[in-house]
Amino acid sequence: MKRSISIPTRRQKGFTLVEISIAVVVAAALLFGVFWLVGVIGERSAVKDEIQNFTMLANDTRTKFRNQGSYTGITPAVLVQLGVVPPEMVRGNNIVTAWETNLAVAPTTLNGTAGDGVRFTYTLPRKSCSDFIDGVARNAARITVGATVVKDVPNGVNAVNQANVATACN
Secondary structure (H helix, E strand, O other), X not given: OOOOOOOOOOXXXXXXXXXXXXXXXXXXXXXXXXXXXXXXXXXXHXXXXXXXXXXXXXXXXXXXXXXXXXXXXXXXXXXXXXXXXXXXXXXXXXXXXXXXXXXXXXXXXXXXXXXXXXXXXXXOOHHHHHHHHHHHHHHOOEEEEOOEEEEEHHHOEOOOOHHHHHHHHO
């Protein structure tokens, strides 16, 4: 009599190391994409918020100093005390931008008379530079990036020179 013995084959349960590795790589790539996208959206939001804050700050500053006839004596602390600065930008007597840098404010000579203009000096990330300049250009008579003047209405340069912006922002 012949007998046969059969041994059942074992079926694999779970995932192989290769399958798990592929899943980890795909998940990491998706996570990287999400974090990158959040960063881009966050930076664009910071630029948009700062353009709105600058526009309001510039307009309210003009209104407050109109009767004085000059911007002599203007400082960040003066603007904070006058209530001109949006509350989210106030840190004590300092004005802080969306990039958590201090905004410097000082009188300047714009049309030949000392104190006839006000200078707002921003420190901002390189990647936000050109977008910010484009956004504030219509509310500014002179824009300087580093040592490069990219708009200068008092001297007849009424539009932003984009080639100069590109060079200066980098």
